Amino acid sequence: MTMWQITGWILWLLITVRYFPREFWPKLKTEPGYQHFVFGSVLGLSVLWSIQAGIINGLNLHFLMLTTLVLCHGWRIAMLLCAFISLILITFQIIPLADAGLYALTTFIIPGLFSYLMFLASYRYLSRHLFVYIFVAGFLTSAFTIALHMLLVSLWFYTEGRYEWDIIYDNYLKMSILTWFPEALLNGGAITLMAIYQPHWLRTFYDREYLSPDR
Incomplete structure (x- = not known):
């Protein structure tokens, strides 16, 4: 393992321990x-993240649906x-074990935190309206996140020196x-359906605020 890979693993473990929910x-056991x-x-995201396409090894494209996950469960x-x-994904050798730490940081820790901060900003500074929640916290944020x-x-x-910048770009x-x-x-559609039919699945969605007739 390279120094970058070791650093990635250490940071991933430290962040996981520090912010462990x-x-x-208890909630998982009782409900x-x-x-x-x-x-x-x-299961759904495991399948989605395993469907990858790319031109050069390691730089693969796949949908994240991370914004939806964050809005459903919190960061x-x-x-x-x-x-x-x-x-x-490691078990099925879709991502190398050595790269797991850096993969975590670049795929869901930092982008997931960004998604959550975007939600908090929209909640604090914009009107608490269903359209704002779907379009800003869901649709726009997911595009910026990926x-x-x-x-x-x-x-x-x-x-890390794996490829030259021209090749990566x-x-x-x-x-x-x-x-x-x-x-x-994808994210906007999923959040719209859940906000309408299953609002209790969205941990960050508050019926009394986003659906209030006074807003």
Whole structure:
């Protein structure tokens, strides 16, 4: 393992321990409905993240649906669920074990935190309206999140010296434009359906505030 890979593992473990959601296990043990929701989230994203396409080795494109996961579970639980997903991908050799730490940082820890901060900003500074929640916290944020993810991966591969920047830009980063709208559409659609039919699945959605007739 390189120094970058070791550093990635250390940071991932430190962040996981520091921000471990203590309320997760009691809730998971006592609520069967929540168990199904958690297992469905992990299974669904495991399948989605395993479907990858790319031109050069390691720089693969796939949808994230990370913004939806964060809005459903909150940032800390979402990061824990993504850790389970990473272990599944390692088991099936979809991502190398040595790269798991840097993969975690660039795929879900930093982008997931960005998604959550965008939600907090929209909640604090914008009108608490259903359209704002869906379009800003969901649709727009998910597009920015996948763009940030691909930029972080590009910087990781360039800094570690795996590829020259021209190769990364031409064969990976430039293609990120193709993922922005589909990623935003997937997340926006999922959040819209849940806000209407299953609002209790969205931990960050508050009926009395977003659906109040006074707003």
